[in-house]
Amino acid sequence: MDPMTSSVIFIIAAFSLGAVIVMKRDTLPPKLRRGMAIISIAMIAFAFFLIVYSLFTMGSDAT
Template sequence: MDATASVIFIIAAFSLGAIVIMKRDSLPPGLRRGLALVSIAFIAFAFFLIVYAFFTMGSA
């Protein structure tokens, strides 16, 4: 597993979530809902990557 790509994805996912939260008043309602769902999916996968990295830290 490439750690650099995982770290970049994790930072990007959390940044997208923060931007959606900070700019929620200026986004149109339809776009707001779609971006929120995509952000939740990305952040959930980022948490999975963090947990997976901790479980596989001792091996290899």
């Protein structure tokens, strides 16, 4: 699988997890809510890093 495809799948999954956590925050138990929020924040931060990194390396021809 292409590394760019893997990055896009991860970015979509991270933002989807964040959206689900925000929408269902009232139904999650408090301990699970805190852990899931920390994990989703870390995944979304890494997804932003991947987006910025792909923008910086967009013009390079390193294949």
